[in-house]
Amino acid sequence: MSSPLEKWVEETERLTKPERVVWCDGSEQEHERLVAQSLADGTFLPLNPKTYPDCYLHRSDPSDVARTEQVTFICTSSQADAGPTNNWLSPAEARQRIGPLLQGAMKGRTMFVIPYLMGPAASPASKVGVEITDSPYVVTSMRVMTRMGQVAMERLGKSDDFVPGLHSLGDLNPKRRFIAHFPEEKLIWSVGSGYGGNALLGKKCFALRIASYMARNQGWMAEHMLILGLEDPSGQVTYMAAAFPSACGKTNLAMMVSALEKSGYRVWTVGDDIAWMRVGADGYLHAINPEAGFFGVAPGTNKNTNPNVIAALRKHSIFTNVGITPENEPWWEGIGDGPPAGTRNWRGEAATKDNGPVAHPNSRYTVPARQASSISPHWEDAEGVPISAFIFGGRRARLAPLVYESRDWQHGVFVGATMASETTAAATGAVGITRRDPMAMLPFCGYNMAEYFGHWLKMGRTIAHPPRVFHVNWFRRGADGKFLWPGYGENVRVLKWMLERVAGRGGAVETPIGFVPAPNALTLEGLRIEKQTVEELLRVDAADWTEEMAGTKKFFEKFGSQLPGELWSEHQQLEQRLSRSTAPRK
Numbered sequence: 032m033s034s035p036l037e038k039w040v041e042e043t044e045r046l047t048k049p050e051r052v053v054w055c056d057g058s059e060q061e062h063e064r065l066v067a068q069s070l071a072d073g074t075f076l077p078l079n080p081k082t083y084p085d086c087y088l089h090r091s092d093p094s095d096v097a098r099t100e101q102v103t104f105i106c107t108s109s110q111a112d113a114g115p116t117n118n119w120l121s122p123a124e125a126r127q128r129i130g131p132l133l134q135g136a137m138k139g140r141t142m143f144v145i146p147y148l149m150g151p152a153a154s155p156a157s158k159v160g161v162e163i164t165d166s167p168y169v170v171t172s173m174r175v176m177t178r179m180g181q182v183a184m185e186r187l188g189k190s191d192d193f194v195p196g197l198h199s200l201g202d203l204n205p206k207r208r209f210i211a212h213f214p215e216e217k218l219i220w221s222v223g224s225g226y227g228g229n230a231l232l233g234k235k236c237f238a239l240r241i242a243s244y245m246a247r248n249q250g251w252m253a254e255h256m257l258i259l260g261l262e263d264p265s266g267q268v269t270y271m272a273a274a275f276p277s278a279c280g281k282t283n284l285a286m287m288v289s290a291l292e293k294s295g296y297r298v299w300t301v302g303d304d305i306a307w308m309r310v311g312a313d314g315y316l317h318a319i320n321p322e323a324g325f326f327g328v329a330p331g332t333n334k335n336t337n338p339n340v341i342a343a344l345r346k347h348s349i350f351t352n353v354g355i356t357p358e359n360e361p362w363w364e365g366i367g368d369g370p371p372a373g374t375r376n377w378r379g380e381a382a383t384k385d386n387g388p389v390a391h392p393n394s395r396y397t398v399p400a401r402q403a404s405s406i407s408p409h410w411e412d413a414e415g416v417p418i419s420a421f422i423f424g425g426r427r428a429r430l431a432p433l434v435y436e437s438r439d440w441q442h443g444v445f446v447g448a449t450m451a452s453e454t455t456a457a458a459t460g461a462v463g464i465t466r467r468d469p470m471a472m473l474p475f476c477g478y479n480m481a482e483y484f485g486h487w488l489k490m491g492r493t494i495a496h497p498p499r500v501f502h503v504n505w506f507r508r509g510a511d512g513k514f515l516w517p518g519y520g521e522n523v524r525v526l527k528w529m530l531e532r533v534a535g536r537g538g539a540v541e542t543p544i545g546f547v548p549a550p551n552a553l554t555l556e557g558l559r560i561e562k563q564t565v566e567e568l569l570r571v572d573a574a575d576w577t578e579e580m581a582g583t584k585k586f587f588e589k590f591g592s593q594l595p596g597e598l599w600s601e602h603q604q605l606e607q608r609l610s611r612s613t614a615p616r617k
């Protein structure tokens with residue numbers, strides 16, 4: 032008798048009609064075979080084997096360089112279950128529209144079956160996915176980003192407890208591109224794109240969209256969050272999880288080389304993008320990183336902004352849509368020097384001043400997490416790491432101070448729900464537009480976001496020791512348009528304040544929006560920054576915030592009566608605090 036997995040593979044073979052079927056085991060020999068093929072057919076270009084051993088450059092189709100949210104669908108039986116922020120198709124209509132695109136889509140191609148495990152091999156919280164794809168780039172990338180092959184097959188056995196994901200490049204025509212999720216069946220269909228979050232189905236499709244739906248039903252959390260540990264001079268490590276939208280610096284924060292290392296503060300990386308969290312026996316929320324690699328934004332990455340990743344990506348890494356130097360080394364804007372004469376851009380043309388950026392703004396590196404020297408010794412712990420703080424953040428040129436702490440869990444959920452950020456190149460569409468992105472989950476929540484907020488509120492009632500909730504903004508600009516805060520390794524100063532708040536020590540002043548560091552509560556030694564700049568960074572402008580409330584209100588109204596009353600109540604209370612603070616003093 033064939034297993035549920037074998038049945039699905041046979042069914043898919045009949046649908047897509049590949050020339051051959053290859054079951055991937057994740058072995059070294061298989062990797063070498065695949066790389067040799069990918070080099071032969073141009074999927075990969077070799078990088079310098081001396082300075083970048085086992086590293087490759089992949090150029091995607093120029094029309095296929097980022098996630099495409101407008102063709103990403105949540106396919107639930109009822110539209111209300113997808114909610115007002117997701118694109119929706121009924122499961123029947125999705126099958127009708129996408130089925131024909133998959134019909135015979137793998138003719139003449141190899142169909143790869145990739146069993147993979149999301150989460151550490153030892154963790155009971157880990158889950159099995161199986162991706163079927165006709166893209167060898169996807170196979171090689173999944174081997175970095177997940178625990179692929181044998182380990183997943185062992186976990187699965189003959190059971191049907193896996194998330195099937197069917198991916199085909201199709202003809203790469205954006206008009207025939209669909210990324211569809213069927214959360215009721217835990218199924219994913221993706222066709223017409225070979226890019227990152229559209230094609231590596233373990234990442235956003237499974238670990239966020241499908242997993243968030245499962246988590247709501249099962250009482251846990253799947254979040255778009257990095258996980259880091261901050262070690263203090265006594266050697267104690269406090270774990271924090273932070274949600275920022277795509278391309279807002281999660282990887283850099285998670286891998287930071289601390290500016291306070293000499294005083295004993297050091298950052299350990301557990302994850303850079305996704306956190307799966309459950310309440311542990313100790314009453315703390317415990318987080319695992321379901322992934323095994325980092326899929327980070329290349330431009331702007333250099334030995335100052337992220338020295339750990341620069342060192343890590345010198346072997347076994349894949350580069351997508353970056354430039355290439357005559358020495359066959361990867362090159363991108365902000366890498367440091369250059370570009371050297373003879374560099375070719377991400378499309379393979381000679382890089383000149385007039386043909387745009389050398390690396391695509393959303394070009395990426397894919398690197399095994401274990402290669403980072405900052406990787407936490409606990410990153411694969413079966414029980415995950417206990418989370419003491421949540422950090423929300425985004426890009427806001429104005430408004431949000433460098434850091435503030437919410438008043439309590441419910442207010443923290445409000446802070447997350449009202450997050451907004453300027454858009455980046457990680458998704459197609461205009462860049463730099465401020466949009467609401469609650470908990471950085473707007474593109475990744477697999478169900479109605481009103482219910483998602485409700486789930487957060489409910490979780491708060493089940494966690495005996497809930498994380499404290501903070502909000503940060505590294506991107507505030509001064510009147511001259513320049514960033515006020517240096518960011519990167521200096522961000523540890525803000526994390527240190529959070530650690531002190533968690534320990535019940537850090538000094539804070541109350542403002543209408545929450546608590547900001549008291550004067551002198553931020554450790555600024557060794558940083559050249561004017562007192563006025565710090566004041567400006569921490570300033571809460573009641574008039575600006577009152578204006579912001581109108582935007583928040585409009586956003587909340589989208590959800591109609593489904594929005595939890597607690598959030599309206601928080602909205603009202605904030606309005607009152609703001610009006611009290613702007614009222615003339617008696």
Ligand code: SAT
Binds near residue numbers: 226227229235278458
């Ligand atoms: O393309 S991905 O979705 O994997 C990266 C991102 O946008 O966060």
Ligand code: MN
Binds near residue numbers: 255
């Ligand atoms: Mn992400």
